[in-house]
Amino acid sequence: MSRAALLVLADGRFPAGGHAHSGGAEPAVAAGRIRNAEDLAAFCRGRLHTTGLTSAALAAAAAHGLDPLALDEAADARTPSPALRAVARRLGRQLMRAARATWPSPELAALAEARPRGAHQPVVLGLTARAAGLGPEDAAHCVAYETVSGPATAVVRLLSLNPFEATAVLARLAPELDRVAEQAAAAVHQGIDALPAASAPLLDITAEAHAAWPVRLFAS
Numbered sequence: 001m002s003r004a005a006l007l008v009l010a011d012g013r014f015p016a017g018g019h020a021h022s023g024g025a026e027p028a029v030a031a032g033r034i035r036n037a038e039d040l041a042a043f044c045r046g047r048l049h050t051t052g053l054t055s056a057a058l059a060a061a062a063a064h065g066l067d068p069l070a071l072d073e074a075a076d077a078r079t080p081s082p083a084l085r086a087v088a089r090r091l092g093r094q095l096m097r098a099a100r101a102t103w104p105s106p107e108l109a110a111l112a113e114a115r116p117r118g119a120h121q122p123v124v125l126g127l128t129a130r131a132a133g134l135g136p137e138d139a140a141h142c143v144a145y146e147t148v149s150g151p152a153t154a155v156v157r158l159l160s161l162n163p164f165e166a167t168a169v170l171a172r173l174a175p176e177l178d179r180v181a182e183q184a185a186a187a188v189h190q191g192i193d194a195l196p197a198a199s200a201p202l203l204d205i206t207a208e209a210h211a212a213w214p215v216r217l218f219a220s
Helices: 003-010 025-030 037-064 068-077 082-102 106-114 121-131 136-159 163-172 174-190 201-211
Strands: none
Touching: 003 121, 003 136, 025 037, 025 136, 025 201, 037 068, 037 121, 037 136, 037 163, 037 174, 037 201, 068 106, 068 121, 082 106, 082 121, 082 201, 106 121, 121 136, 136 163, 136 174, 163 174
């Protein structure tokens, strides 16, 4: 197992397309729900323990070796918003391109062939972690970090928030990131049907509204 591979995969400069997405932060800023670092922390915490946990478990399950096609169907069932399903598949397709160039594997190739329009991003990330020699908890950590780092980076741009404050928010959330990753990795031993299915209805609602905006800074 290479910890350096985990750093590469979690690096925001890894060309997986995440920089174009705010993780729901853009509509939250527009609605006045995120106005400062304290609001950002609350938003990230809520996202981490709902959709973040769900996505981390899907990634951990893929890294563990569970059927990626069944996991992709499970991800669909856990994503009620059509807009967010489309986003997850676009991000999965982009990640797949980067992953196959970086850590080619027969499992990634098989999933790409079975899902030419893109599998859900957490499932692709889990298979990518597996191809890189990483384990389920590594994959879960990567997803948990993406869950909060994406909105934090977006809010710096949207509000001109001091980047030091945004980084401090992420640092203070670190113990919770660890707990969510551990919980997600532990769930894979119970099978796909028992994976977490925590939801965030407000994120689903605002994602649908945001997708219809004629002008926006972020794709989601």
